Amino acid sequence: MNPVTSLLGIKYPVIQAGMVWCSGWKLARACSENGILGVIGSGSMHPEVLDIHLKKYLTVCNKPFAVNLPLLYPEIGEHLETIFKHKVPVVITSAGSPSKYTDALKSKDIKVIHVVSSAKFAVKAQNAGVDAIICEGFEAGGHNGREETTTFCLIPEVRRAVNIPVIAAGGIATGRGILAATILGADGVQIGTRFAISTESSAHKIFKDRVVEAKEGDTVLTLKELAPVRLMKNPFYDQIVDGYKKGLLTEELRELLGKGRAKKGIFEGDLVEGELEIGQVASQVDKIESSADIIKDLIKEYNQAVSLTKHLSWT
């Protein structure tokens, strides 16, 4: 029995990442209905919007799902109330200390998974009592750790640091990627980029088309002085580069970033002024598909890769 499927009550040890401006109830439902864990990303939602998404999800789907909760979210108290009210079965916490809310969540019988970018933080999360770890490598899209440890190096480190289930994230978009992560020590994986441009993602068509066209080297981890974020290079990123050349101070960079850039880029499809958060693996994601088709393809390719591996022994 796989520890991730048994913990979460899902068929395949795969989690759809909770991504700002992408993952509402439609995407979460499409994923949960097809045997993986669908996740509603609350980071881009006001409490009343999260309430609407949870109501809709619960009306149309009775499969396990999760809410992703960035712990720095300004209205976190209201989000927690909404999560408790709807009896959300799993909460994925990120960007903050796991010791702060894990007990409160677990006292309501909620399973807690915490996102980390290093083995050190994985141990802290385990000590805080979380049920599982998502370890996210340098190649992951959106907000990211400062250690810059890659998925290939991070998985084995986290694996040997903790004894709770380890879910790998960052750079994984294919069945082969899932198997590679498993061999490196992961019990399951989280996939973002590929679902970010699924038909059920709330992202704008213009954004999805841009991701389809993305080539290797089109994403970059930047704004490390504020909070490191991986995005696609575009005129807004050029402004950041100019800012660095001019020696802008952290506060000036914060002003340049302003508010609502991710919404503008991902949800409104503004490729010029928007912040186009996406993973490095965007270069491997070549079409917009339904989540059902993505999951079918992941399973098929994963099992093919397992079969091929049988013949790889060295004598």
Added chain:
Amino acid sequence: MNPVTSLLGIKYPVIQAGMVWCSGWKLARACSENGILGVIGSGSMHPEVLDIHLKKYLTVCNKPFAVNLPLLYPEIGEHLETIFKHKVPVVITSAGSPSKYTDALKSKDIKVIHVVSSAKFAVKAQNAGVDAIICEGFEAGGHNGREETTTFCLIPEVRRAVNIPVIAAGGIATGRGILAATILGADGVQIGTRFAISTESSAHKIFKDRVVEAKEGDTVLTLKELAPVRLMKNPFYDQIVDGYKKGLLTEELRELLGKGRAKKGIFEGDLVEGELEIGQVASQVDKIESSADIIKDLIKEYNQAVSLTKHLSWT
């Protein structure tokens, strides 16, 4: 038949990386004698030193081996003459255009492998007529590409871009790592960090001990304005950070770096003033071993991982 073993006439599709101040004839011999491709790193050798190393290697070993040749090396003409004189069977070129010397090398029946950090450069190398590609991810030690593409994302991109053998490098130090890279599309792997601290490496004991102690997050890719290099954080790196804070210009950074920093750090064991080039995977390398023991362990763990994979199918 594996395309890397058949191309190079070796038993296992593994290459020991040619590393400055680590890989002389002793390391290359220990690796070649144990079934992988030993490599003499010429980047830190004057032509007469390379000549000595080749003479010694050829006196004690008749197994296939390679010389690693950074194409920006100032005395490259003399290095080439030395390589031709000793009929070196394989040359691994890096840090420069593959179109410049590939024909000359191949006209002497030398197999040419070129190191790249992106799929775009892999295609250029294939077009230049090289026999195989080494694709090196962001996590690799020493000098590195500007794209920052990680091993997990780079292997599938290079795999689909070329039809010659692909050898993965960066972050690989274990049998599980070799299998994961293979599943992502590699025909073979190159391993640096683990051999950099083998007993046969020319690196100083103090440097090797420091690598053994290295924790996750101890390496960083820096000096991107000059030539990106991954090194261990130390007082010299602190000087670089101070330099950035003061807004040093590229030329001033070059002065700060000066000459001979890698020799000081790796060969002389100066952990304060030296440049401690090593891969991110240093955190996983926990002891100084003979190359024979390393290779035995790699094979054993690789085959164990293959066996375990058989049971991983999803139903």
